[in-house]
Amino acid sequence: MDQQSNAGKPTNQDPAPAGPPENRASQLLLGLIFGMAFGFLLQKGGVAKYEVLIGMLLLRDFTVMKVILSAVLVGMIGIYAMHAAGLVKLHIKPTRYGANTLGGLLFGIGFALAAYCPGTSAAALGQGNYDAVAVVLGMMAGSYLFAEASGWIARTINRWGDRGELTLDRWLGMSRAVFVPLMALVVVLVLVVVHFAIDATP
Amino acid sequence: MSTRSVLLQAAGMIVLPATRVWAQSDAIDPGTTGPAWSPYVVGGLIGVLSMVTFYFSDKPLGASTAYARVAGLLGQLVARRHTDALHFYAEKKAPKIGWEVMLVVGIVAGAFLGAWTGGEITARWLPPMWAERFGQSLSLRLGVAFLGGALMAFGARMAGGCTSGHGISGALQLSVGSWIALIGFFVGGMAAAMLMFYT
Numbered sequence: 001m002d003q004q005s006n007a008g009k010p011t012n013q014d015p016a017p018a019g020p021p022e023n024r025a026s027q028l029l030l031g032l033i034f035g036m037a038f039g040f041l042l043q044k045g046g047v048a049k050y051e052v053l054i055g056m057l058l059l060r061d062f063t064v065m066k067v068i069l070s071a072v073l074v075g076m077i078g079i080y081a082m083h084a085a086g087l088v089k090l091h092i093k094p095t096r097y098g099a100n101t102l103g104g105l106l107f108g109i110g111f112a113l114a115a116y117c118p119g120t121s122a123a124a125l126g127q128g129n130y131d132a133v134a135v136v137l138g139m140m141a142g143s144y145l146f147a148e149a150s151g152w153i154a155r156t157i158n159r160w161g162d163r164g165e166l167t168l169d170r171w172l173g174m175s176r177a178v179f180v181p182l183m184a185l186v187v188v189l190v191l192v193v194v195h196f197a198i199d200a201t202p
Numbered sequence: 203m204s205t206r207s208v209l210l211q212a213a214g215m216i217v218l219p220a221t222r223v224w225a226q227s228d229a230i231d232p233g234t235t236g237p238a239w240s241p242y243v244v245g246g247l248i249g250v251l252s253m254v255t256f257y258f259s260d261k262p263l264g265a266s267t268a269y270a271r272v273a274g275l276l277g278q279l280v281a282r283r284h285t286d287a288l289h290f291y292a293e294k295k296a297p298k299i300g301w302e303v304m305l306v307v308g309i310v311a312g313a314f315l316g317a318w319t320g321g322e323i324t325a326r327w328l329p330p331m332w333a334e335r336f337g338q339s340l341s342l343r344l345g346v347a348f349l350g351g352a353l354m355a356f357g358a359r360m361a362g363g364c365t366s367g368h369g370i371s372g373a374l375q376l377s378v379g380s381w382i383a384l385i386g387f388f389v390g391g392m393a394a395a396m397l398m399f400y401t
Contacts, residue, residue, distance in 0.1 A: 027259055028291025031301035034255050035308020038263060040211060041251065042309065044315030045244030046237025050329035051222055056371035057388070061250070063241045068384075075374035077254040079259040093372055093378030099371025103361025104368075104386015107354050110224055111365075111387060112394030115329070117367040118265035118358065122306045126313030128325040133342040136269070138351020143270035146350065148360040153360065163333040170374040183376065191242070195325035201240060 034124065039123050053115045062199040064144035066191065073187045080180050097155070097161025238320045252371060261301055262375075264367030267357035268306035271297050276366065335399060346348050361386065 045067045046052045055061025082088045111117055114135040116124045121139070124132040146153075169179035197202060237244065248263075255261050270290070274297025277285035291297055317323045327340055334344060358364040359381040363372055369387065371379025 007343070014315070025371060029298070029306050030259050031261075031304030032308040032311075034251065034259065034263075035305035036312035037211075037251055037278065038248070038305065039309035039312025039314075040307060040316040041247050041312075042242050043313040043322070044237065044239040044256070044320065045241050048313050048317070049236075049324075051331050054331060054395060054399070055211050057391045058399055059392065061236070063237050066241035067245040067248065068365070068373070070216070070242045071248040071370050072374045074246045074249025075370065076249075076376065076389070078253040079256055080375060082253060082257065088253075089260060090375055091256075091260075091262045091371065092375050092377045093204070093379055095377060095382070096362070097379075097382065099384040100361050100379040101376075101386050103357045103359070104383040105357070105390035107357030107364065107383075108387045108390020108392070109359060110350040110353025110355075110357060111391040111395045114347050114354060115332075116347075116368075117354060118364040119306075119309060120268060122265065122309035123313035126310040126315075128314075128319040128323040128329045130325075131329065131343055131347050134347035135351035135354075138268070138348035138353075139269040139355040140273040140276065141264075142352030142355030143359060144273040144345065145292040146356045147274065147285075147288040150288060150294070154289055154293075154303075157360065161379070165380045168381065170379055171378050176289060179376070183357075200386070201237075201242065 038119070042123040043119060043127055047120050048116075048127040048129070050115050050124070053117075053120060056114055062194050062196075063079055063201075064184065066201065067193060069187050069191055073184060074193075075185075076180060077184060080176065092165040092167065095161075095163040095166040096158055097163070098158070099157050102157065110142075223345065230394070235322075237321065238316075249374065252374060259301055262371035263305070263308055264302060264363055266367060267295055267302045268357060268363040269355055270295055270359060271303055273297075275299070290396055301398065328388065357390075 006149060019183050042048055046063050047067060052061055052063050056064035079090075083090060114121070116132050121132045121135045125136070127189070134150060167176075168183070169176045172179065174182075229299055253262055255263055260262075263390040274285055274291050274295070277291075278297055283295065285291055328338065332343055336346075352366070358367070361368060362379065363383065364370075365384070365387060368377075368383040374386055
């Protein structure tokens with residue numbers, strides 16, 4: 001049921017894109033343009049705002065959940081369709097039960113304190129929420145601190161439940177062609193329940 | 203960008219300033235008005251943007267890596283050999299200005315454009331919701347924000363990504379680790395936020 005584990009293998013996560021020939025300048029420009037689109041959308045979606053982000057964590061405002069689940073719905077269908085057509089490579093991060101859980105919880109605590117996450121900090125800054133600068137500086141400090149500990153973490157925490165690139169369909173033993181539509185249905189159902197029973201978007 | 207998102211953005215840039223004429227007052231606090239566009243539309247378009255970045259840049263959307271890279275560059279300025287020898291910078295993400303850093307720079311600019319076209323520039327240091335609960339001390343807010351940022355970055359590196367990298371890109375690819383991380387983000391976040399605001 002589990003895929004072959006990639007535990008112990010050094011993973012350089014900077015492979016050259018297999019698409020158009022790599023031209024550093026054009027990829028830097030594309031990154032900037034895609035980032036602008038992303039930031040524009042994040043701001044219009046309300047997630048550059050302190051009240052919306054904390055509102056989610058206090059279960060008063062479900063905007064964040066609606067944005068994430070809608071993105072997952074469309075992206076899952078679109079990217080897996082392109083993948084089936086051989087148009088894109090997947091970029092699946094390793095599943096490590098220990099590191100994913102512990103890191104997730106730590107992130108969450110920081111998220112409540114800061115209110116802006118890595119992406120929304122940049123968006124919040126663009127919107128004029130100057131306190132996001134402190135979050136940005138904190139994130140750089142925290143990243144470097146992690147780098148200091150990264151050797152030890154790679155030898156210990158990263159080994160707890162290391163399952164390599166594992167997707168939900170494999171984990172459940174289902175074919176992708178069956179699981180993706182099923183997952184789409186589940187996501188739509190959750191969005192319907194959230195919209196009609198909990199927090200209707202005006 | 204997809205034609206659709208370009209058209210929608212252009213439409214937004216025309217429609218939104220027009221709607222400002224309707225507003226009772228230009229001084230409505232942007233923080234009290236929620237999202238300017240439907241979150242379903244925004245999310246859907248972010249999904250489309252993910253398809254675009256996969257195809258044109260062979261990269262998933264993600265934000266936390268950018269801060270790690272810049273921190274590495276700063277570390278190299280101060281202590282070159284030490285930084286280069288750290289496991290994370292040697293084996294995982296080399297310190298450099300790459301696609302990921304440009305993405306985050308773009309986010310700032312794009313969000314500015316979004317806020318500006320929607321009349322939602324906040325231009326302030328203290329969110330009212332924070333000040334209501336924790337008072338007017340700016341150094342308190344900045345200190346807590348810094349600490350929060352440090353925890354988030356440490357947690358994101360350990361988990362392998364943040365709400366964009368795992369929560370959007372990883373979740374849409376159905377990665378088990380991403381869904382675990384996403385749930386962790388919100389369990390940890392909700393517990394901490396409720397402790398902060400409800401006790």
